[in-house]
Amino acid sequence: MKSGAPGERTESRPYRQGVGAVVFESSGRVLVARRIDAPDEAWQLPQGGIDEGEDPRAAIARELVEEIGTDKFEIIAESAHWLSYDLPEDIAERVWKGRFRGQRQKWFALRFTGVDSDIALGAAPHPEFSDWKWVAIETLPETIVAFKREVYERLVTEFRPLAESIRASVRGES
Numbered sequence: 001m002k003s004g005a006p007g008e009r010t011e012s013r014p015y016r017q018g019v020g021a022v023v024f025e026s027s028g029r030v031l032v033a034r035r036i037d038a039p040d041e042a043w044q045l046p047q048g049g050i051d052e053g054e055d056p057r058a059a060i061a062r063e064l065v066e067e068i069g070t071d072k073f074e075i076i077a078e079s080a081h082w083l084s085y086d087l088p089e090d091i092a093e094r095v096w097k098g099r100f101r102g103q104r105q106k107w108f109a110l111r112f113t114g115v116d117s118d119i120a121l122g123a124a125p126h127p128e129f130s131d132w133k134w135v136a137i138e139t140l141p142e143t144i145v146a147f148k149r150e151v152y153e154r155l156v157t158e159f160r161p162l163a164e165s166i167r168a169s170v171r172g173e174s
Contacts (some may be wrong), residue, residue, distance in 0.1 A: 012076050014098055015084055015104035019060040020047035020139070020151075022109045023073060027098040028166035030137050031112070033068065033121065033129035043133070045155075047105060056106040064110070068132065069123030072114030079107040082161055083151045091147075105151070109159045111166075137163040 018115045022045055023031040032043035048063035050056060057075065065071050086102040088093065135143065137160055140152040 011086070011101060013092070013099060013101040016100040017050045017101055018047055018103045018105040019050060019056050019063060020045055020083075020105045020107040020155075021060055021064055021073075021157055022107060023064070023068075023112050023164035024109065024162065024166055025112045025134050026166070027170050028137070028163040030088055030140070030163070031068070031119075031132055032135050032140070032143055033132040036128060036130045042145050043050075043135070044145075044148070045140070047103075048101075057108070058109045060110075066124045067121075067128050069120030070114055070118045072111050072118045073110040075108050076111050077109040077159065077162060079148075079155070083154055085148050085151050088147055096136075102147075107158075108157055109162050 005077045021031075025031070026115075030045070032045060034043050035041065046064060046067045048059070049068065050059040054062075056078075057093065060075070060157065064073060082104050084102060084104040087093075087100075092101060108149055119132060121132060137156055140156050141149050
């Protein structure tokens with residue numbers, strides 16, 4: 001059986017290459033959104049695939065415009081490592097035509113430079129999200145589906161100092 005073929009054991013399939021965004025607003029909270037195709041499931045951070053030959057920084061810029069409808073942000077940090085998660089077997093059979101076991105992602109911390117009304121979830125031809133909100137970074141692991149929880153825990157550990165720094169600057173503690 002060809003590698004990545006539907007019906008193949010998940011662990012023998014490759015990871016899909018992707019990017020993810022931890023978008024901070026001016027008081028240090030982060031943007032999470034609810035998927036249109038899973039309205040009863042958890043909230044998640046914006047994320048998406050890297051196109052063939054695309055640089056991860058270009059991919060995150062494209063994904064944010066596609067997913068949240070704005071380019072009003074600046075990259076302030078990137079994860080030290082690529083982070084991976086495996087999809088549950090039943091989901092792996094359905095998404096990405098069953099070719100991948102999960103995703104391997106480079107994550108970016110971004111400062112949102114716009115105002116809330118700049119976020120336009122319906123701007124893309126095929127919107128992925130139905131709603132969005134700002135949350136404390138520490139709550140991320142409890143907002144996400146179980147199979148992505150470890151990635152979110154690592155993001156909190158790595159990017160919490162940024163949230164604390166932003167909060168301190170708002171309080172004038174720079």
